[in-house]
Amino acid sequence: MSPLSRRAFASGLPLGLLGGGALGGGFIGSGLAPILGATPGLAATPAAPASVTPLAQIRIGRFTxxxxxxxxxxxxxxxxxGRTPAEVEQAAVVQHTARPSGVRFLFNQYLVEDGARRIxxxxxxxxxxxxxGALPQALGALGLQRDQIDAVIVTHMHQDxxxxxxVGGQKTFPKAELxxxxxxxxxxxxxxxANGAPDYLQTxxxxxxxxxxxxxxxxxxxxxxxxxxxxSIVDLTGHTPGHIGVRIEDGGQSLIMVSDMLFPVVHPAATDVVFLFEQDRPAAQAMRDRFFPLAASEGALIAATHMPFPGLGRIVSDRGQLRWQVADWALQD
Structure with missing residues (x-):
């Protein structure tokens, strides 16, 4: 099946909002110690207790x-x-993602449950x-421990x-298939x-x-x-050699988690703008050039790792310009 199969792009049915809603600017992780060293310019900082544990749920057929x-x-x-720092900062200001040290990136994860398995x-x-470092706390807000996760899908092998x-050199999801x-x-x-890679990829x-x-x-x-x-797995290679997405589909509804196909500020409008960590920038751009217009034409419901929490939205065409539209899922029936 093509990675851009049209059946991937049905809209999901909203379920609702849990535990604190959107992630506020004051959210801090749970304070797990840094592991294996930090990326230059992105050093881990001491974390205070989280003031809110954001959780958001959506129903896709039998899946939560x-x-x-x-x-x-x-x-x-x-x-x-692909853009000057000043251009990126200006765009971030418009989108309210600008901070003194750069563009605010979230690290969203998605738990898929159907009563039989937790993925x-x-x-x-x-x-x-x-x-x-707040993921264990977020799972805990659902009453879950990491040993209750049946499977973990890693969309690609970047540290984030x-x-x-x-964590700490330990297998932290001991019962999960990977x-x-x-x-x-x-x-x-x-x-x-590894020997030929820049320092920021060594971790x-x-x-x-x-x-x-x-x-x-x-x-x-x-x-x-x-x-x-x-x-099911969707092939979205480009960001890394084996970059994948995940399609959740049931009962005529679907959601596609696209991982690092989308970055705040620059996407989806500017497919020529890449991200420093991408090894094959022409391949990453080519995949976005193919994926974004199809997603817009089909009204695909998308989940994206680094978009503002909960990372759910659609790519829409607005007078010939592609843009990200946050999904109107939160408080609907």
């Missing part, structure tokens, strides 16, 4: 999808090749970037998506790739080695496949 967050970091305005999509940076799986695209496993565990390489060691039953998956009935 809960948006969680591990916290936030401010990405320097220099991290967006988590990504695990956050867990203190290795910015003010993060897998750090929560290996799914990662084979191309990413190959890339991020290749010593030659991801170290984490990838640790992840493979701690989760020996990790399933390195090839291409699109169903993880569970109604939960």
């Amino acid at each position: 999808v809960t948006a969680l967050t591990d916290g936030f970091a401010d990405m320097p305005y220099t991290f967006f090749p 988590l999509i990504d695990a956050g940076p867990a203190g290795s970037i910015g003010q993060t 998506h897998m750090g929560g799986l290996i 799914y990662v695209d084979r191309r990413d496993v190959k890339h991020w565990t290749d010593p030659a790739k 991801s390489f170290r984490m990838a080695d640790q992840l493979v060691r701690l989760y020996p039953k990790l399933q390195a998956i090839d291409g699109e496949r169903e993880i569970a009935r109604g939960v």
Whole structure:
């Protein structure tokens, strides 16, 4: 099946809002210690107790999808090749995501439940970037511990998506099956790739080695496949060699979690603007050039890791210009 299958793009039915609603500017992570070193310019800072644990739920057929967050970091305005720092900052001011040190990025995760299995999509940076480490607290607000998660899908092997799986050098989701695209496993565990990579990617390489060691039953998956009935992998390669999305579909409703296909401020309007961490920038742009117009034409309901919490919205065409529209899901029946 094509990664841009039209059946991926049905709208979801809203369920409602839990525990604190939107993430306020005062939210701080739960204070887990940094792991494996921090990215230059994105050093972890001491965390105070969280003032709110944001949770948001939406129903997709038989599934309940809960948006969680591990916290936030401010990405320097220099991290967006294709635009000057001043241009990025100006756009961030307009969108209310500007902070003194950069663009406010959230780290959203999504818990998918159908009464039989609990599947988590990504695990956050867990203190290795910015003010993060709140995912265990967010799960706790649902009455869950990490050993109650049946599976974790890692959309790609950047530190902000897998750090929560290996906090303190420990296997933190002990009973979970782990799914990662084979191309990413190959890339991020290749010593030659690590030796030639810039400093800001070294933490991801170290984490990838640790992840493979701690989760020996990790399933390195090839291409699109169903993880569970109604939960399937979508190929969105470009951001990393094995960057994937996850489609949740049931009862004529669907939601597609697109991970790092979308970044605040620059997307979806400017597909020529990439992000510093992208290894294959032409491939990332080409995927966005294909994906964004189709998502707009189909009214796809999308979940995105770094968009303002809960990261749910749609790409819409407004007088020929693509823009992000926050989903009107929160308080509807």
